[in-house]
Structure formats: structure tokens, C-alpha cells
Amino acid sequence: MTTAIWSIFGLLVLLGVLVTFHEWGHYWVAKKLGVKALRFSVGFGKPLWSRFNKHGTEFCIAPIPLGGYVKFVDEREGKVSDEDLPYAFNRQPVWKRILIVLAGPMANFLLAILVYAFVFMLGISVGKPFVTEVYPETPAASANFPGKSEIIDVGGKPVKSTQDSLFAFLDHIGDDTQLDVLVKPVGQDSTQTVTLDISQWQEPDEQKDLFKALGLEFGRVDGPAEIGVVAKDSAAERAGLKVGDRFVSIDGEPIKYWSDMGDIIAANPQQPLQMTIERDDSLIEVTATPDLRPGTETQGVLGVGAAFIGYNTIQYGFFEALGKGSQETWQMVERISSFLGKLVTGKLSIKNVGGPVGIAQGAGQTAQAGMVAFLLYLAMISVNLGFVNLLPIPMLDGGHLMYYLAELIRGKPVSERIMELGMRVGIILLLTLMAVALFFDIDRLNQ
Template identity: 35%
Template sequence: MFLNLLFFIITISIVVVFHELGHYLAARYYNVRVERFSLGFGKVLFRKTDKHGTEWAVSALPLGGYVKPLAEPPAGATAREAAQAISQKTAWQRFVIFGAGPFFSFLLAIIIYSGMKISGTTEPMPSLAQPEPNTAAYVAGIQGGDSLLAVDGVKVQGWAEARLALLEPLASGATTTLELQTENGVTRNAAIQFPKVTGTLEGVDLMGQAGLALMAPKPRVANVLEGGAGKQAGLRDGDLVLRAGNHEEITIIGLIELIQNSPEETLPLLISRDNTELSLNITPRAEVNENNQTVGKIGVAFSGQYPTLTVRYGIFESVYLATVQTFDTAWFSLKMLGKMVTGQLSWKNISGPIAIADYAGQSAQVGLDKFIEFIALITVSIGVLNLLPIPGLDGGQMVFCLIEMVRKKALSEQVQEKSLMVGYSLLLFLMIFAFVNDIARVL
């Protein structure tokens, strides 16, 4: 719990500071005085005022942050001081100031994705397992051992790239063309029709439901215990199990289940040792487990490693691909929001700070690269959220500015105030709804 909170604070701090930095720099560019730059809300824990009169603060509630520009000229202000109020700026200048926050949110994602693509990532090779009957992949004629080369004409290298390219068609229930290469090196195309997605996506494996999964690696002997049935049969560390019993294709889980279900029964194994195939017979010994069940044991530990490759790009290609990935992610978020508005997806998909903290902790436990990638996902979400045309958000303020540019005059203060009341009420409702969803997930 503590680690989840810690990584949540790190995530929100990075994302919020970068977002608000966009507002701050745009305001400074147009000579708007920024009274406060705060990380967090509520009681100020730390503050420092710079030479421009901006108070840099850290506040007690780490759920966001804000930049507070000078709204109106103070009483008795000189012409120079009055010009530093945001209300004295043109509609276009205010539009840029409000839009700079979401722009910087997307910029942070582009920087993160670019860095990951330049440094390179090690990913499993996209070799597909035999699809389960009646899944979309099975109907499309995909065979075990097919390697995925491209999705709708977009080349993919590793499994992570393949999953990313398939995310939108999976969630949209679209028909997608996959370029595949068989184990014999023959290239072909397969059109796959993904099923429509409804309800909540929480805990749903869309890839698995469609029949798309990595081909599991063959079991390799990691350790042979002295005195066990495996040692007696002649197994050695490093042996690769090609076939067990009458199973032509065997996975680690499948092999372990076969051994456990075959106490005192002879199992023929075909193994590969030093590029030579050998046949062995092994008889699992009957033992009683903790559930008082008789199972087979051979005293061997197995391991399996997916074949991997390093996916790396040059600087310019990385920036281009990172930009495409950022805006594809943003567009996907908008489409999912649209599906929730139209009732195609459940509103239970909305997550709040509790869920974000949980995901932050989980991603950090997987590895630093996954945690950084999670930060990129959150900053894209923040950018999309703030661009929504809801009064009280950056997008709503930008709409006010656009209306003013078209009408050549601003909306009345009464209209703006009522719009803000509606906007803040909607945001409060969404915040409460997100908290309720989070609590329901925990329970």
C-alpha cells in the first residue's frame, strides 16, 4: 500500500508539473504574471517566491496542481502592471496559454516514448500459439507458429508493438488484416473479424478472447535433483523437451500436468541435447500432496524462455513513431469515452486516484521501463481530459476563447459563470463516480 502511494505521488508529480509548466511558460511568454505554481492542493507545506513574483509551492493534497495567473489588474496598478493580467490579453493569447498545458502533457509522452525507442526494448518475438476453436483467430485460419509481421500494413517487430497495433481494432470490434509468416517462411495475409466489445474492460483479456496469444516456449530442464525419477531416466540440465507421451506440442504447464496425472506410469519423452534428438522413458513416482491427492513427481525443475529480439530505432524515426503512438493513444481514449457516452461501454471503466495508485505500484514492480511507460499513458490521459470542452477545464476555456474570436467580443460574465457552475458540477460528479468505481474494485 505504501509503495503504491509512493509511486502514485511520483507519477502525479511528474505529470502535473510538466502539464502546468506548459501553462506557466506560455503565460510568461505573453507577459502574464503568474502568482502561484502549486504542486498539490490545500495547505501549503513549502513555498518560495522568485524574482518575477511567482510563488512556487508544494501543497498537502497530492492529487494535482495548478498555475494561478493574475486574473485582473489590482487596484491602483500602473499600465505596465495592469497589462500583466490574463484578462487583458487577446483571445488568441489566452487560447495559447490554456492549450499549452495539454500540449506539454502530450510532449512529455512523446519524450518518454522516444527515449524508450532510442534506447531499445527487449520483447518476445510475435510468434502465435494455436488459437482455441471458435475464436476470431481460429476462424481467420491462423495457425500455431505463425509470426505476426504487420497489422493493417503497419510493420511490427516485437510482441509489445503487436499488442499496441491491435489494441484499437480489438476494442472497436473491427476487421483487421494481419500479415503472417508461417514456420516454413511463407508470407500470407489473414483477415480477422474481432468481436464487438461491450460492458467493462476491467480484467478483460481482449487478445486472449480473440485467440491471439504468444506461442509458449518448450520446456527446458533447469535442475535435476539427485535420486529423483528424472535423474534415474537420464535427464540432464539443459535438455529441451520436444514431445511428451502422445503430445506433439507440449508447454511447461502441460508437461507438469501430464507428469502429475501419470503416477507410476511410463512416459516416453523426446528431448533435444546438444542438437541431437534422444528418446527417454520416465516413470513419475507416486507421492501424496498437501491436498491428500496422489500425484506424479520426477524431481525436475523446468524453465521456459520466449525467443526475444531487441526493438530499437534511430533518433528521427523514434520521434516520429513516438508522436504517432501518443496521438493514437489519445484518439483511442476519445473513442472509448465516446463509447461510454453512447452506452456501448460501461462507465465502470472510469478510474480514479485509487486505481491509478494501484496500477502505478503494479507497473513499478514489473520494472522501471514499465513504470515510465505507465507515466506516459497517464500524461496522455491528462492531456485528453483537459482538452474536453467542459467549462472549468482547459478545453472549456479554449472554447470560450474561440467563441470570442468568432464573435469579436467575449461572452457575458453571467453566461460564463453559469457555464462554469455546470462544468464544475459535472467534474465533481465524475470525480465521485471515479472514486466509487475505485472502491468497488478494491472490494
């Protein structure tokens, strides 16, 4: 499938799962509290498919996949029969209405916890957080951050993957402080601490990549050019290369890192290459002819694997996985709160806000990457959806909570006139935010 098709497919699956779980939270709690639901809809618009259960609730799928809703029996929205009056939403005590409204966002947080826990129990291999390049005239360069280095810890927080390290850095953007980063440079057995002046980490005017503004380029783990695996019937085996051999030079080009060797091999398919190899503290000369990499017409492959390990394995038992899932979800809530706070105070530009196009891109990319990547992305977006719905904006769950909390304090419901005015303001605000997010999504696509 093309990138666009993957993005659409990923977005539909993502929204379908998140919306269904969110609305099911509202529906399930309402049912337990004695409130009757007339319709449970995934999507907006005229239903494409529907069916009724024995309680008279219509479950349907609609064509506009940007959300969903549960329609309860409610005198404010139409005539209610006498037998249904005790089950009307508007006649419930305020504490019941609060629980029903809270249930949707809480369901999204619960989904994230369960997904994280499932992935952690399943066990995943994640690429180690690795800096491949440090850009000049940046905070990282000023701190003498070593290029070709693995990140071990950011600000006292251990990191095991590139995503962990990116989030750990983003937690501090806009802060007026210094940040200690524990790194292990390639070729060294010991670690060292680099102190970054985060106060100098500013959003770039033209360069959209925040981490390049910090001065760091992340990528695949690199290391010494020592062979750890020789594939059977490969060009390397035919040339007599062995596990433990270290590349010194190829056709006179010095080899320091594994990537140096890989670049030369990839660029010379079916061409004999003269290699100087270090074996048992002695230098030997070897001639190897890389094979043509299957599925390509221009890339060579030698059939060797590196001696260093470029990934970390994360796996927990059931209860520990649930704990880690809860911890990951809470950390995501803290990050979103911090991000919004920095937007409000002006420490971060609104251009960093993402919208449906960005979500679709992420969904498509992770769907292509595999089930685990997609599940982790789903969990992250689920936390975002739950958090955003709790914001005190009319039209969202948080707006309804705001009205019900006011009712608790005042001892009587908020007037219909104020709620109607709030609804209009909420619609305008949400449409404006969506338009802004969409604009910056498209702007990023054009970069």
C-alpha cells in the same frame, strides 16, 4: 512493498511528474508573453512547502495531489496594484490567453514524445505478442484462430509487443467490419492470415475481459521444446543434456511445447525424471533430477533455456527515436478520440471508463515492473491528461479555450455571468464523471 503501497507510491510519482510538467507549460509560456504568476502549486490545499523566486512567484507543494494550478495576476480574482496591471492575465490580448491555456496540454504531449524517445534510444526488449489460448464460441474460434501463435500484424499494422497488439485490436472494437490478422503458429515457418468478424466482438455482460470476449488469451511466448541454453552446474548439465536437444516425453507424458516441459519440471523438484530426448535425429533416454528453485519450497528448475526467442528488441538513434515518439503520441491521441467517439455513439459501454483507482493500479504494477515499464505508462497517461484537458468542459483548459474562441468570433469577452454558470456546470460534470469512473474502478476490483 505491498501492492497497495506500490500503487500509492506509483500514483504519487506519476501525478507529481505529470502535474508539474503540465503547469510548467502554462507558467513558462505566460512568463515569455509577459504575464506575472503569483503562485505555482503542485497539489491543492494549504502549502506544505513553498519558496519565492526573485520575480515574486511562490512555488509550493500542497497535500491534495489530484492536480495543480498557476495563479496569475488577474483583476477578476482580486485587487491588482497599478504597477502589475500591464502583467495581468485578463488584460492580455485573446491570442496570448489562448497560447497560455494551450501550453499545459501541449506540455503533456511534449513530455510523452520525450519519454517515448528516451525509451526508444535506451533500447527495450518487449515480449512478442503471443496468443496462448483461443476460447470456444467466440469470434476468434469461429475464424479458426490458431492457438499458440505469434501475432505479426493487425489490420495492416505491424506489432512488436503485446501492448502493440492489444491497442491494435482495441482500435477496431465496435466496428462493423472484418479484421485481417497475420499470425505465425508455433512450429510453422510460414505465416497465415486469419479474418476476424469484429462485428461479433461484443462487450460481455459478466466477463469483464474484452479480449476473452474476442476469444484470445495473451501470454508468454511458447514454442517447440528445444534447448537453446544449458546453465553451468545445473541439473540439466549433470544429466548430460545439450543445446539442440528436444524433449519428446517426460515420465511417459508427451511433450509438444516448452511450457509442457516447464510445468512438469516445476511440479517435481528433487525428483528423478525419465526423459526421452531427440538428439541428432535419434532418441535417447536421460534421467534428470530438477533442483529446487531458489527462493521457493515447491518449484523445480532444470537450468535450461529455450531455443526460440520470445522477445523483440526496439532501439533507435536520436532523430529516429524522436520521430517514433511523436508517432506513438499521435497514435495514442487517435485511440483516445476513437474511444470517446464510440462511448458517445454507444458502441462502447461507459463501464470501460477508468478512474484514479485504475490509474493507481497501473502505476503500481509498472513501478514494480521496472523503470522502462513505468516510463511507458507515464507517457500514456500524459497523453490522456493532455487530451482530456482539451475537452470543451468549463473548469478544464478546453473550457477556457472555448470561451476565448467565442471571444474571437464575437469580438468581445464572454460575460462573467455565463462564465460563472459554466463553471458550476463544469464542476458538476467533472464530479459526476469522477464518481462514475471511481464506481467502475471499484467494481472491477471486486470481480
